[in-house]
Amino acid sequence: MLSHDRIWAALDALASQNNLSASGLARQAGLDPTSFNKSKRVTGEGRPRWPSTESIAKALSATSTKLSDFMALVEDRPLNVVDIAAKFKMPTIRNVPLLGFAQAGVGGFFDDGGFPVGQGWDEVQFPAADHDHIYALEVAGNSMEPLYRDGDVIIVQPGASIRKNDRVVVKTKEGEVMAKQLARKTATLVELVSVNPEHEDRVIQLKDMEWIARIVWASQ
Numbered sequence: 421m422l423s424h425d426r427i428w429a430a431l432d433a434l435a436s437q438n439n440l441s442a443s444g445l446a447r448q449a450g451l452d453p454t455s456f457n458k459s460k461r462v463t464g465e466g467r468p469r470w471p472s473t474e475s476i477a478k479a480l481s482a483t484s485t486k487l488s489d490f491m492a493l494v495e496d497r498p499l500n501v502v503d504i505a506a507k508f509k510m511p512t513i514r515n516v517p518l519l520g521f522a523q524a525g526v527g528g529f530f531d532d533g534g535f536p537v538g539q540g541w542d543e544v545q546f547p548a549a550d551h552d553h554i555y556a557l558e559v560a561g562n563s564m565e566p567l568y569r570d571g572d573v574i575i576v577q578p579g580a581s582i583r584k585n586d587r588v589v590v591k592t593k594e595g596e597v598m599a600k601q602l603a604r605k606t607a608t609l610v611e612l613v614s615v616n617p618e619h620e621d622r623v624i625q626l627k628d629m630e631w632i633a634r635i636v637w638a639s640q
Contacts, residue, residue, distance in 0.1 A: 431476070434493060556573050588634055592629055600621075
């Protein structure tokens with residue numbers, strides 16, 4: 421259904437898929453950085469404010485996203501893996517391991533680089549080159565709402581370069597696994613932001629962190 425909430429949710433998802441904030445997406449589209457901010461989604465009188473067709477078109481152009489893919493986000497359905505392959509120029513579709521967050525927290529399932537070891541995992545299809553070290557995690561909990569919800573599948577890539585504002589999955593040496601946004605990374609610690617304000621931000625010492633992996637795609 422084409423509704424005010426779903427249009428804005430689709431723009432948030434589009435930003436997330438491109439490792440951008442709402443402001444970052446607007447800036448990349450050549451718009452005022454506040455164009456997609458939550459404060460701009462309702463008028464001063466409390467009426468819903470819709471994004472213009474022009475601003476949506478610029479956002480799609482800036483991210484090389486087809487209208488059909490955007491509508492998939494509006495309708496809250498996953499993109500077809502063939503469409504994903506075309507978007508990211510990754511023609512090979514293969515099976516990748518799928519783990520739940522609870523599995524990810526158990527010792528012995530990962531190598532030093534944060535990639536699952538062994539066999540017998542559930543699998544999902546995703547376009548990737550044979551040399552890509554990626555796997556899938558099924559989100560549990562609501563700490564990343566509204567970007568990722570309980571049951572969403574995210575694709576993570578251990579070893580990928582990570583920058584400020586990237587979405588990441590972190591595992592501590594105590595076995596805690598969390599999906600957050602990277603605020604800062606130094607030689608001794610990482611600062612993580614929870615998109616959902618009901619969940620606290622975290623500061624984790626590198627000596628207490630087992631691995632960190634960048635989120636490269638989400639099913640939404």
